[in-house]
Every structure is written in structure tokens, then in C-alpha cells.
Amino acid sequence: AQSVAQPEDQVNVAEGNPLTVKCTYSVSGNPYLFWYVQYPNRGLQFLLKYITGDNLVKGSYGFEAEFNKSQTSFHLKKPSALVSDSALYFCAVRDMADSWGKLQFGAGTQVVVTP
Amino acid sequence: DSGVTQTPKHLITATGQRVTLRCSPRSGDLSVYWYQQSLDQGLQFLIQYYNGEERAKGNILERFSAQQFPDLHSELNLSSLELGDSALYFCASSVAGQAADGYTFGSGTRLTVV
Numbered sequence: 001a002q003s004v005a006q007p008e009d010q011v012n013v014a015e016g017n018p019l020t021v022k023c024t025y026s027v028s029g030n031p032y033l034f035w036y037v038q039y040p041n042r043g044l045q046f047l048l049k050y051i052t053g054d055n056l057v058k059g060s061y062g063f064e065a066e067f068n069k070s071q072t073s074f075h076l077k078k079p080s081a082l083v084s085d086s087a088l089y090f091c092a093v094r095d096m097a098d099s100w101g102k103l104q105f106g107a108g109t110q111v112v113v114t115p
Numbered sequence: 116d117s118g119v120t121q122t123p124k125h126l127i128t129a130t131g132q133r134v135t136l137r138c139s140p141r142s143g144d145l146s147v148y149w150y151q152q153s154l155d156q157g158l159q160f161l162i163q164y165y166n167g168e169e170r171a172k173g174n175i176l177e178r179f180s181a182q183q184f185p186d187l188h189s190e191l192n193l194s195s196l197e198l199g200d201s202a203l204y205f206c207a208s209s210v211a212g213q214a215a216d217g218y219t220f221g222s223g224t225r226l227t228v229v
Contacts, residue, residue, distance in 0.1 A: 032215055043117060043205055043220035051215050090158065096215075102148065102171050103218060105158040 002027040004093050004106035012112045019081040021109045023074045023091030030096040033074040034103065035065055038088040047089075050074060061085070081113045118142060121206050121221035129229055133194040136224045138206030140187055146170070146209045147189040148218060149181055153202040164189055165211070196228045 003026045013019050025031055032051055036044040048059025055067040065076045074091060091106040118141035128134055140147050149161040160173035164183035175181075178196075183189045193200060203225050207218035 034217055036220075041222075043119070043222045044207075044218075045117070046217050046219070049217050094215075102160045102163060102173060104160070105150075107157045 002031075002093050002095050002098075002104045004091050004104055006089075006091055006106035006109045008109050009107075010110040010112060012114065013081045015083050015113050015115050016080050019076075019078040019085065019111065019113070021076040021089050021091075021111060023076065023106060024072050025074060025091070025093040026072065027093055027095040028097070031074075032094040032096055033065075033067060034092040034094075035059065035063070035074075035076050036090045036092065036105075038090065038108075040087075044090060047076070081111075083113050083115055086111055086113045117219050117221065119144075119206060119208050119219050119221035121204075121224050123224060124222065125225050125227075127227045127229060128196060130196055130198060132196050132228075133192065134196065134226065136191040136193070136204050136206075136226075138189045138191070138208075138221060140189070140206075140208030141219050144208035144210055144219070145187065146211060146216070147183055147187070148207045148209075149175075149189070149191050150205040150207065151202045152205060152223070156202075158205075161191070193226070198228050201226055201228045 005024045034049045035047040038044045050067045058064045092103040120139040122137045146165045148163045151159045161175040163171040181191045203223045205223045207220045209216035
């Protein structure tokens with residue numbers, strides 16, 4: 001079984017400050033990891049994914065995430081947050097060995113960036 | 116526009132009724148997934164289809180059913196609706212449904228059961 005934990009329901013950050021959204025995962029085998037963002041009344045939009053290779057993954061809108069196998073974490077980061085980054089962020093995992101496995105999503109973290 | 120089209124965008128219906136939600140995947144994608152998003156349950160996987168065949172099933176109620184047609188569009192049928200079925204229903208698609216594929220999401224159908 002696979003699972004994802006996003007320990008923070010909400011993250012508050014001032015514009016211009018670094019933003020971190022935490023994610024830990026559990027899978028039987030090796031993971032494929034994803035971050036998605038959801039703006040109000042919109043569907044989820046893909047930000048970035050880790051499949052293999054470099055542990056630091058760069059994605060859309062200046063976001064990046066670091067895969068840490070020993071800590072089973074995949075935290076999302078942005079060096080300087082914008083007010084427009086305020087949204088709901090979802091981490092998701094798939095087991096690499098499970099060809100038809102679904103993406104398991106975390107509960108989501110609401111990010112609020114204040115001017 | 117993500118390329119995944121969901122209709123209708125909003126639906127209001129009474130308890131006990133039946134509704135059909137429609138999804139057209141992004142061009143070239145063979146796999147379709149349905150998710151339910153509610154405030155208390157988060158994003159719940161319902162069902163996956165690949166090229167017309169059911170591939171994976173999640174927490175889908177017996178009152179719910181889905182299918183994927185030869186033109187690859189998919190329909191989610193919800194029957195004997197209850198107040199608790201009120202939620203956002205998302206469709207997503209991917210190229211092949213394999214583990215490394217990410218999903219492309221539609222903008223969702225907001226279902227309100229009154």
C-alpha cells in the first residue's frame with residue numbers, strides 16, 4: 001500500500017520569503033513522486049515530478065523539490081514566494097513497480113502568501 | 116486549458132436522482148481517471164480506465180459506475196444520489212497509465228445534491 005502525508009494543513013509566508021511545503025511518503029518499492037497545485041475553482045495543475053536521477057527536481061513557476069530517500073520525503077520549495085502562489089498544494093506518490101497503480105494524493109496544504 | 120474537458124461544470128440535483136458526468140481526455144491520452152474531492156475526504160480515487168478497459172478501482176460506491184467508450188471519452192454515472200455525494204468530481208488523463216506518467220486534470224464538475 002502507498003500513502004502520502006502532508007503534515008501541515010496551512011502554511012503562511014510573507015511575500016519574498018522562502019516557501020516550503022512538506023511531504024513524506026510510504027511505498028512498498030521505489031516511488032514516483034509528484035507535486036500538483038490547485039487554484040480556486042480550477043483543476044489540479046502539474047508542477048514537477050521525481051522519477052529517477054538527480055534528487056533536486058526543478059518545475060514550473062520557480063518551484064523545486066528535493067527527494068530524500070532516507071527520510072522518505074519530497075518537500076516542495078520556492079526561494080521567494082509570490083502572492084500569486086497562494087493555492088492548495090498536493091503531493092502524490094506512485095509505486096514504481098505497480099504498472100497500473102493509481103496516484104495516491106496527500107490531503108493537501110493550503111499556502112497563504114501575504115503581501 | 117489543460118486539454119481535458121469535463122461537462123457539465125456545475126450540476127444541482129435532488130436526492131435520489133441519477134446524473135452522468137462526462138470527460139474527454141487530452142488528445143493522445145489513453146488512460147482516464149476519476150477522482151472525488153470533498154472537504155472532509157480530500158482527493159479520493161474512484162476508478163481508472165485504459166483504452167476502454169477498467170484497470171484499477173478505488174473507493175467507488177456501488178451506486179456509482181463508469182465506462183470508457185471507443186472514442187476514449189468517459190462517463191461517470193452517479194445514481195440514488197445522497198446529500199453526501201455533493202463534491203467536486205475530477206477527471207484526469209495520462210498517456211498510457213503507467214507508473215511514471217503524470218496526470219492532466221480537467222477543471223472538474225461541481226455536483227450539489229439538495
